Amino acid sequence: MTAVLRRLLATLLVSASLTGVAAGAPPAASAAPTAARLSAQDQATVARVEEYLNNIHTLQSKFVQVAPNGQQTTGIFSMARPGRMRLEYDKPIKDFVVADGSFIFYWDGEMRQQSSAPIxxxxxxxILRKTIRLSGDVVVxxxxxxxxxxEVSLVESKDSGKGTLTLVFEDHPFQLRKWRVLDGQGLTTEVALLNPRTDVSxxxxMFYFKEPPKGSDYGRGN
Incomplete structure (x- = not known):
């Protein structure tokens, strides 16, 4: 599996166990997460973030991804809640990821190999579930x-070893502008959204995995 795809897995918030296996390293040990002591203002901010995210049903945006080594790549991120998304890099990268509502599929364009995991x-x-709550199985x-x-940082309640997700919003108008993933290997990948559009048809x-035909240079449109 290519280094680019491994970073893609981290970018899409896949569990540290999967990225660790892909990188040939053992999964990171889990630790019990510590919830932040939220002030009244912080609690109001968390409620505002929840309301904003739950009001996004479809979204599409150009993105710029910055890998831990500083390498930048671009592509298009598309999401239709609940359960569906697609992330594709611009040429010449042939890798892409698609979620169909039940599984996430990863396509390694160089090796022409597909792998998958339950969402x-x-x-x-x-970020794909029908109702988003910043509590319960996630901890702020x-x-x-x-x-x-x-900025709001989150980990899973039962397995903080999967990494930390930080959502970054601009305040005027309030909208998601980027996210950062600190993975189980201690590496940070950042994705910035450029002119995101909501209520897209x-x-x-496009949210079902289809293997690109041999000789195809790109996953988009399959």
């Missing part, structure tokens, strides 16, 4: 606010 076994489940570990910026076929 519920990944942190991607958090930090809320950061500065002029024009809001999609062809449902």
């Amino acid at each position: 519920g076994s990944t942190m991607a489940d958090f 570990t930090n809320v950061f606010q500065a002029p024009g910026v809001v 999609f062809d449902r076929d």
